[in-house]
Amino acid sequence: MRTVPSEVLDDPRFTVPSASAAQGVGWLRAHSPRFTDGAAHRRPQTAVAQVLNTLGPLPNAPSPTHSLLRALGLPDRWETEVRTVAAAWQPHSPQSAEADAAADQLVDVCGGRTEVGAATACLLVQAHIPTAELARNPESAPVPFTRRVGPDGDEVLVDLTDAWFGRGPHACPGEHLARALAATSVPAFAALHRPGQPFVLPNAWDVASAVLLAQAGFAAVGTTSLGIAAAHGLPDATRAGREHTLSLARQITTLGLTMLTVDLEDGFTDDPAELADLAAELAGLGVRGINLEDATAGELVDPRLHAAKIAAVKATAPDLFVNARTDTFWLGMERSSTTARLQAYQDAGADGVFVPGPLTDGDIAALVKGQPLNVLASPRHTRTRLAELGVARISTGSLLYRQALSAALDTARDLAQDRPAPDVAIGYGQVADVMSIQPGG
Numbered sequence: 001m002r003t004v005p006s007e008v009l010d011d012p013r014f015t016v017p018s019a020s021a022a023q024g025v026g027w028l029r030a031h032s033p034r035f036t037d038g039a040a041h042r043r044p045q046t047a048v049a050q051v052l053n054t055l056g057p058l059p060n061a062p063s064p065t066h067s068l069l070r071a072l073g074l075p076d077r078w079e080t081e082v083r084t085v086a087a088a089w090q091p092h093s094p095q096s097a098e099a100d101a102a103a104d105q106l107v108d109v110c111g112g113r114t115e116v117g118a119a120t121a122c123l124l125v126q127a128h129i130p131t132a133e134l135a136r137n138p139e140s141a142p143v144p145f146t147r148r149v150g151p152d153g154d155e156v157l158v159d160l161t162d163a164w165f166g167r168g169p170h171a172c173p174g175e176h177l178a179r180a181l182a183a184t185s186v187p188a189f190a191a192l193h194r195p196g197q198p199f200v201l202p203n204a205w206d207v208a209s210a211v212l213l214a215q216a217g218f219a220a221v222g223t224t225s226l227g228i229a230a231a232h233g234l235p236d237a238t239r240a241g242r243e244h245t246l247s248l249a250r251q252i253t254t255l256g257l258t259m260l261t262v263d264l265e266d267g268f269t270d271d272p273a274e275l276a277d278l279a280a281e282l283a284g285l286g287v288r289g290i291n292l293e294d295a296t297a298g299e300l301v302d303p304r305l306h307a308a309k310i311a312a313v314k315a316t317a318p319d320l321f322v323n324a325r326t327d328t329f330w331l332g333m334e335r336s337s338t339t340a341r342l343q344a345y346q347d348a349g350a351d352g353v354f355v356p357g358p359l360t361d362g363d364i365a366a367l368v369k370g371q372p373l374n375v376l377a378s379p380r381h382t383r384t385r386l387a388e389l390g391v392a393r394i395s396t397g398s399l400l401y402r403q404a405l406s407a408a409l410d411t412a413r414d415l416a417q418d419r420p421a422p423d424v425a426i427g428y429g430q431v432a433d434v435m436s437i438q439p440g441g
Contacts, residue, residue, distance in 0.1 A: 003145070004156045006163035009170060014148040016041075016170070017091055017155060024100025025088050028107060031118035033170065034126070035091075041169065047119035048173050055177070059256050063319060064131040064181035066286065068124055070256075074109060076284065078124075081106045085121075086128040092147070123174060127181055135182035135319075142178075189259045189288035190321050192219055193352055193372035193392040198383060201261070201374075201395045205231050207251050209400065211434045212426070214258035220288065223248060225263040227401030238297055242268040246281075253286040255437055261289035261321065266296045270305065272312035279313040279320055289321030291354065294341060300333050303341045307348035314349035323374055323393075324350035329357025338367070346371050356397065364389045 008014045016037050021027055029035040033045040059070045065079050081102040088099035106124065111117030134142040141164045145157045165172035172178070192199045202218055204210035205227025213221045228248060229241040249262050262282060267275040279290060290313070294306040310322055324345035328338045342353045354374035355367055364386070367373055372392030375381075377399055386394060411422060 001155055001157055003159055004148075004150075005159055006167055008148060008150075008156070008158055009146075009163065009166060010168040013151040014156070014158075017147055017149050023104060024097075025085055025095065025103045026100075027113075028085070028103045028118060028121055028125070029089075029091070031115065032122040033173065034122070037169075043115055044119055044122070045173060047115035048123065050116060051119045051123060052174060052177055058180055064127045064135060064178075065124065066284075067181050068127045068177075072110075072120065072124075078106065078109060079128075082124045082128050086125050089125055089129075123177070126174065127178070131178045131181050134178060135188075189220055189261070190351060193321075195368065195372055195390045195392045196387055198386050198391045198394045200377070200383065201393055202400060203227065203263070203396050203398065204248075204252070205401045206248065207255075208431060208434050209404075210248075210252045210260075211255065211257060211437060215434075218258065220259040220261060221252070222261045222291070222395060223252075223263045224396075224398045224401055225265050226398035228263075230401070237265055237293075237295070239265060239268045241265070246278075249282060249287055250285060256286070257437075259288045260286070261291065261323070262287050263291045266293055266301070266306075267309050270296075272305075272308045275309050276312040276316035279317045283317040283320045287320070289323060289351075291323045291325055293325040293327055293354075294345075295327035295331060298331065300327060300331065303337070303344045306341075307344045310345055310348040310350050321351045322349065323352045323354050324348075325354035325356065325374075327356070329355055329359060329363070332357075342367070342371075352393065354393075354395070356395075361385075361389060364391065 016035055021030065030040075031044050033041055033048055036044060056071050056073075058067050063079075065082050066076055069076060069078055069082075084099050084102035085106060087093065088095050103121070106121045107113060107117050110120035110124070130142040141161050143164075144160055146160060146166070147155055148158055150156050160166065165175040165178070199219060201220055201222045202213045203222040203224035204213055205224050210221050223245060225241055225245065226236040228244050229236045232241065232244050234240040234244070245262060245264065249260065252258075252260050264275075264278070268278070269275050282290065292306070292309060292313075294301050294303060306324070310324055313320060313322055324342070326338055326341045326345070327333075328335045328341065338355065342355070345353060350371060352372040352374055353367075355363075356376045358378075359367075359375060359380075364373070364375065368390035373390070374393040374395055375386065375391055376397050377394050381389075383394060415421060
């Protein structure tokens, strides 16, 4: 099949390949601006514009599909039907009865067999692959080619590298939506990691701390395994806090106030497949990233096992930002293996690396290479100095939780020593308001 330039999209002699049918995916194509011409094209294009004009705010989500579903008021579970239809969306793609059934179900939930119902379903299908690709790689065409039937009756490939969203009568009416959806998806969290321009990631231990940090304007919030475990009377780094960690992640993501990354200790398991299932669950909730450490119960593990866990996570939830932590400095063990461990984790697909512990300027300078480096906030370095050293992320770890405990102890001691209760910046009413926030906002 020959390739032609995008200018042919302005030529009415080049038509869209026929792709209609009475039901299923074919019916949806026949009511899509993408696969229609002339008057049949203008009707669905008008319906798409109508849906776009009434669309609510786009929430942050693990993918453009999830974000659009939520903006439309539809449950995340419909992502399955969207994915199934998207796999058969192009007429030259493999077709199936399963895809036809999914298309019919999707149209029904989007408003039925009306122009608006079809337009809504089409937007979801289009968001699933092209917009997700735009989110992953914003510097190249999300759809490099489209197809047309030329004047001689032969199909041709139209090169879209200079016309990402088409042109002429078939110019995509949802370009603004696509770009907005791409900005709300997981890669927005990855974009925060800029070596030499580190962002501060505060770590929460409960809903109130997470909400207050989000309201304070932090672009993302993490969880702290020590804070969560200690708040529930459990030891840290022993896998005891697994269920409490997952429960908190569900609560925070339901509120939809901020991007969230979750400290999973060592993944709570030695089984990469089991960890991959957990990662997929978190990604489905809207979690943007996870932190995985290569130590269990105070002992370093074989880096090959840790690399296998990372690879399993990235294979199952590729958009989840994996911050691969090595505890060589934290535990004071095998420090000479740090570079080799980090390289193994990067080779397995880690998006960033994390080396907590007592790092000198020289240590940090030696570790800043390849992937974004995350370090712990400490009295040794200011944010400005860490920026000069090329750090990309500064985590507070358990610092905020321990500071809260310190303030509580100081206040109790002051009262016992006949000092007055202190004035505090956060009043009772503010905390009560935090706990009254409803899911979604």
